Amino acid sequence: MTLTRWSPWQELENMNRQLSHLLDDSPVGMSTETEQWAPRVDIRETDDALLVQAELPGIDKKDIHLEVKDGVLTLSGERRYEKEVKEENVHRVERAYGKFSRSFSLPTNVDADKVSANMKDGVLEVRLPKRESAKPKAIAIH
Numbered sequence: 073m074t075l076t077r078w079s080p081w082q083e084l085e086n087m088n089r090q091l092s093h094l095l096d097d098s099p100v101g102m103s104t105e106t107e108q109w110a111p112r113v114d115i116r117e118t119d120d121a122l123l124v125q126a127e128l129p130g131i132d133k134k135d136i137h138l139e140v141k142d143g144v145l146t147l148s149g150e151r152r153y154e155k156e157v158k159e160e161n162v163h164r165v166e167r168a169y170g171k172f173s174r175s176f177s178l179p180t181n182v183d184a185d186k187v188s189a190n191m192k193d194g195v196l197e198v199r200l201p202k203r204e205s206a207k208p209k210a211i212a213i214h
Contacts, residue, residue, distance in 0.1 A: 109168035122200040129194035140184045148173040
């Protein structure tokens with residue numbers, strides 16, 4: 073059995089997402105080009121870094137913008153609708169298209185100058201290293 077840290081903010085975000093889907097006035101299963109959407113994101117912490125993983129399947133790296141400014145990590149971009157598909161053969165469109173943006177406040181112990189990002193198999197991983205002073209140190213007992 074593993075312990076998971078409870079986050080009221082995560083629960084509020086999940087409820088907000090569910091409520092948005094319930095109140096969405098577009099027809100079920102249809103998405104528009106101008107629709108705003110938000111990629112799913114996991115955030116993990118290790119001893120030396122924060123790791124942010126965002127699901128961005130079908131999006132080219134050139135269509136993603138990543139920025140750290142004033143203690144905020146912002147991930148934005150656009151998934152373009154494939155207009156080459158013959159519309160008479162489309163039975164259902166459930167994937168979201170259009171612009172997206174997610175922003176996350178960063179703790180002060182993140183070293184913004186050493187942030188790196190890698191994209192593999194539709195998952196963007198952003199590594200936010202902690203400053204040396206924030207890393208845990210073992211203390212010898214004499």
